[in-house]
Amino acid sequence: MSFVNLVEHDRDIFYQKPYWKEFRFDLTQIPAGESVTAAEFRIYKMRSITRHANKTLHISIYEIVKEHSNRDSDLFLLDLQDLRAGAEGWLVFDVTAASNHWLVDRKYNLGLRLYVETDDGQSVDPSLAGLLGCRGPRSKQPFMVTFFRATQNPTRVTRAVKQLRKRQPKKMNDLPHPNRLPGIFDDIHVTEGRQVCRRHELYVSFQDLGWLDWVIAPQGYSAYYCEGECAFPLDSCMNATNHAILQSLVHLMKPEAVPKACCAPTKLSATSVLYYDSNNNVILKKHRNMVVKSCGCH
The missing domain is CATH 2.60.310.10 (Haemocyanin C-terminal domain)
Incomplete structure (x- = not known):
């Protein structure tokens, strides 16, 4: 309404x-x-x-x-x-x-x-x-x-x-320092420390993976990953799908039957890798969907 x-x-x-x-x-x-x-x-x-x-x-x-x-x-x-x-x-x-x-x-x-x-x-x-x-x-x-x-x-x-x-x-x-108002809001639940769905830093090192014997360049790249809450009500800045919005509403009514929406990549980009193939040829290839550009609720 x-x-x-x-x-x-x-x-x-x-x-x-x-x-x-x-x-x-x-x-x-x-x-x-x-x-x-x-x-x-x-x-x-x-x-x-x-x-x-x-x-x-x-x-x-x-x-x-x-x-x-x-x-x-x-x-x-x-x-x-x-x-x-x-x-x-x-x-x-x-x-x-x-x-x-x-x-x-x-x-x-x-x-x-x-x-x-x-x-x-x-x-x-x-x-x-x-x-x-x-x-x-x-x-x-x-x-x-x-x-x-x-x-x-x-x-x-x-x-x-x-x-x-x-x-x-x-x-x-x-202002700007918060102080508790006594009594009148003691029964209102306040959500503390909740991390909303967003992109986080993740650097993938090919050396740590043991791939530098066949990967020439780069030695690693920023892949990023998605993590966080997709709790009701979902914000427009969280790139939530219509399905995720409805799933969140249903989860409110039947939390034991329907899970929350999941935080996942909504946009991915490619990364070029220079490497040796099985025949020892040097190959430059652009690999799709390697880097998380944005996250959202699905």
Whole structure:
């Protein structure tokens, strides 16, 4: 089920930094008794044309836990992404913890807050970073998607899903160092140390394999390998196939019957090897599918 942005608010650029952008969604349409398995916040990013265009940006999304009249709001970190400022496309953030909290009691629904920072901790105005809000084109306005467990009367539209990333609770006053908010989130599960599906370094030495008596060159090459979690919800950056997305959803409902999707190469390239054949002839041959170029969930 999708929800469009109900209220959007920006921190005035003339106020003291850091800059932020807030979003609020009305979740009263969710049928009573439905069990939400995941929720995503999606926002479109255009290419940044500011002086930060060549930098890496750290985009973080928080739940607004409590508002105060004399100081900044208490926040809980839900998800974050690191990307180049020149990147363009939809960004997907996991906000499951916030949606579950809001469904328990709607008075807790104070919305989401988004921050953008550079590597050196400099705050960036989200609009200048290319993040589109309610003033953007209708087809590129931010929205929220919720996923439910299967019921006898399903009323939902499924979309691409996203990999959960490591969450740490933070308070705004302690940025960028995380500190636990006491009490209110003690029952929320936080995934620690999970390694998502990605490419890892692997150098294959022909000398270690004992092949240098017939391989002339090279003496080895970077082959790489794929390893990591393909857990629900799968991120678009994980190159997941449609089959993997559906398999992950089924695994949520029947983990004992259906395994998770597997992390495997999605693109391979060739490597040329100069070697002696069985007749002692020198051969130069390009061998296909020798180097992992990218990984994904299958």
